[in-house]
Amino acid sequence: MDNFLLMLELIGTISFALSGGMIAIHKKTDFFGVLLLAAVTAVGGGIIRDLIVGKTPPTAFINQIYVLIALATAFILFLCARSNQEKYRQYEIQISTINNIFDAIGLGIFTVVGVQVGQQAEQGENLFFCLFLGVVTAIGGGMIRDLMLKEIPFVLEKQVYAVACLFGGACYWYLTELSSIESDVISIISISIVFAIRMLATKYKWNLPKAIE
């Protein structure tokens, strides 16, 4: 794997670990819960993706760097929050906004990583399959986290999540298959698309229609 992709994955891991850890702190789980939910959010999507493509054991189980980075991130987050409890509580809304930004970054990065894994598999020419893997990689960890916290998975309520992944993933797939743009540039474009859609959806509270209002 090239260095650029590895760097992206580490940034995505830290982003998702922060997002998972902040939700755990908000839900008042203890120290272990913060570590666990940070790790699950960060590597859960990749584990499901690896099981789907038959890559066993999944990368997260044999290459410790992802889990260790997630745990270290959660550990530092926990220390910061605990040593500044008053401040943390006071700024919780701002923290939630920051959390959302990290989440959107992780979402973009893991979508691209998932589509790449799909392209390297046997069915790489199958757009449908690659998009699936992108979405699963990006939202799988958050879904497990929400199920563990007895939340209705965010993806059912903040629907623009999966839609953002689909747009960014399709952009990545088409540009790599059809254009001659350098792969790293395509990654950055696609990640930006996911990030932008998520940020706009949050800011303008985009909502999809319901069948029965």
Next chain:
Amino acid sequence: MDNFLLMLELIGTISFALSGGMIAIHKKTDFFGVLLLAAVTAVGGGIIRDLIVGKTPPTAFINQIYVLIALATAFILFLCARSNQEKYRQYEIQISTINNIFDAIGLGIFTVVGVQVGQQAEQGENLFFCLFLGVVTAIGGGMIRDLMLKEIPFVLEKQVYAVACLFGGACYWYLTELSSIESDVISIISISIVFAIRMLATKYKWNLPKAIE
């Protein structure tokens, strides 16, 4: 795969997509939620089954027809419900009855499909293994749907679900192994058994005893 089996799978997919989509509408999820829950209910059981027998990537991820049929079904259902909201609300009890019928059809079909997949695997002569796969294929999608909606999985409350699958699945396995009846006929008999047990259980509110009343 022969045409009869494919036709059955498509009917099962439509039935489960309708069942999942109707529950999503009832729970007031938005447009995306209706599509997602319809797709999950329709293909979730098959994905778990494929992971269990080591068929990676699972069929639903590489052959788009199942997901596309489920999405199209949910799309039409959503349009119908939204353009006739008053009527949809008014007839919700009748709709729930119809939902139940579709669910029982899908249950029968996917039980048979699951047992067939088991028979084609290495352990095909193992009744226990084939029945397991039949039950997982039939109830897996509904279980994921219920977990996503924070419902206690139906299979724990409407217990005759799994029992119906076991009877129909065992019937299919024994008849194909021991009789010379044509395979398509056996499928229809077994599907009918699952369907009949589910319908009777609903009508007469069959319940299993509890340890502590």
Next chain:
Amino acid sequence: MDNFLLMLELIGTISFALSGGMIAIHKKTDFFGVLLLAAVTAVGGGIIRDLIVGKTPPTAFINQIYVLIALATAFILFLCARSNQEKYRQYEIQISTINNIFDAIGLGIFTVVGVQVGQQAEQGENLFFCLFLGVVTAIGGGMIRDLMLKEIPFVLEKQVYAVACLFGGACYWYLTELSSIESDVISIISISIVFAIRMLATKYKWNLPKAIE
């Protein structure tokens, strides 16, 4: 597989089946729910572990002894509880204590079994990987059970669960890799460590700190 390991697995299966069945009875599920939750608690962790190491179909699906033992255990438990409802209700606190002991025994045994499976896999020399498998084998079944019952998984609240597995699993791994002690003796030592940590944590209500009290 040697007889000692098989015996351990059967004891662990019975322990977890009792633990799962008792929780199901407490939650007033019906007969089928008691059987299902006992089986899921007993074999769920092993199924997840097998999927992770790519062992498909998972052992529990092809070797019926584990599921049958779990079902028989739950069946007997159900009969006992139903025929002595008054007594069962009266002694529920004592039963919960007994339940806890069985759970701790199962936890220790399945941790050791999971680490052993890891050591026999390709990445056997990877402590991190083996510990993961030990924890997943030990707590996976209980997590599925809790998700099915809409409980927040115990592992997030009774955190010393996973910590106990980590200590016992690491002890097993180091002693088998570095010492010349007989394997069965190491198993017993490691199981005892997990058991002791869980029992002490329950007795003295050990708790980990929270970020925001």
